[in-house]
Amino acid sequence: MLKSPQIVDFRALAVLEERRESRGVAEVADEHISFAGGMVGRGEAGSWFNGARGVGMSGPVSREEVRGFIHYLESAGIEPRIDLCPFVDATLIEAVKVERFSLHNFEAVFFRPLVAGERVESPFSAPPGLRIVTVDPNNDAEVEDFARTALQGFLPDHTDPPESFVRSSMRVARHPRTVALRAMIGDECVGAGAMEIDGELAALFGVSVRRPHRGKGVQLAMLAWRLKEAARRGATVATIGSRPGVATERNAQRMGFAMAYNKVTLVRPGPGLAPNVE
Numbered sequence: 287m288l289k290s291p292q293i294v295d296f297r298a299l300a301v302l303e304e305r306r307e308s309r310g311v312a313e314v315a316d317e318h319i320s321f322a323g324g325m326v327g328r329g330e331a332g333s334w335f336n337g338a339r340g341v342g343m344s345g346p347v348s349r350e351e352v353r354g355f356i357h358y359l360e361s362a363g364i365e366p367r368i369d370l371c372p373f374v375d376a377t378l379i380e381a382v383k384v385e386r387f388s389l390h391n392f393e394a395v396f397f398r399p400l401v402a403g404e405r406v407e408s409p410f411s412a413p414p415g416l417r418i419v420t421v422d423p424n425n426d427a428e429v430e431d432f433a434r435t436a437l438q439g440f441l442p443d444h445t446d447p448p449e450s451f452v453r454s455s456m457r458v459a460r461h462p463r464t465v466a467l468r469a470m471i472g473d474e475c476v477g478a479g480a481m482e483i484d485g486e487l488a489a490l491f492g493v494s495v496r497r498p499h500r501g502k503g504v505q506l507a508m509l510a511w512r513l514k515e516a517a518r519r520g521a522t523v524a525t526i527g528s529r530p531g532v533a534t535e536r537n538a539q540r541m542g543f544a545m546a547y548n549k550v551t552l553v554r555p556g557p558g559l560a561p562n563v564e
Contacts, residue, residue, distance in 0.1 A: 299523070302487050314457040336359065341374070345375060393529060437451055
């Protein structure tokens with residue numbers, strides 16, 4: 287994948303990352319179907335895993351296949367949603383264009399080589415007493431605390447997540463390739479995050495810091511911890527996805543990540559169709 291310090295095969299990296307995400311989401315979604323070399327997840331209206339991922343990178347995609355994925359979601363009252371990376375087959379781009387999909391948002395995928403034993407430190411001091419601890423997947427209280435903390439970053443303030451969202455986040459924490467962690471100050475969980483170790487690839491995701499503790503270096507401390515742990519477990523490259531212009535993007539660059547590729551999310555709105563919670 288990484289041919290030299292200067293030359294990177296970004297398509298090969300995208301294949302690894304997009305297939306990893308597709309497989310992992312399929313294994314924790316309420317239900318899913320295969321589609322165009324990837325998957326379509328489906329669950330309660332608004333669920334984060336609703337939509338198509340990892341698709342279009344293994345050959346041509348017909349309009350009939352795209353119509354099938356649309357029907358799978360619309361029949362459950364869910365707005366069709368699809369993530370596309372720059373390396374998808376042109377036939378998929380044409381099919382979603384004909385089916386009246388529109389641009390919803392962008393996501394940048396960053397990467398960073400990992401070296402076993404490398405000293406990885408946050409450029410800023412962590413809050414006094416901050417501890418990063420892994421979640422025991424067999425400890426229900428720890429898993430639920432992780433899930434509720436992780437979801438706080440994706441919901442409006444003072445909003446409790448739906449219980450179905452909590453259950454799906456708990457499935458993520460218990461997934462065999464997931465390393466879930468909590469940032470603790472005393473007995474309080476102030477932040478949560480996770481990574482998936484998939485062979486040589488470590489994908490970092492799902493970081494959230496509770497509002498009173500934001501802007502204090504908690505996210506960077508969790509990022510540094512995961513990079514060291516991923517290298518210790520044998521990963522040689524890390525990835526992280528971010529919306530443009532947010533703290534995750536800035537922190538990734540501070541920790542040595544570089545841009546690999548951008549991908550777009552397309553949606554097909556319709557009357558009565560529920561979009562995903564952002």
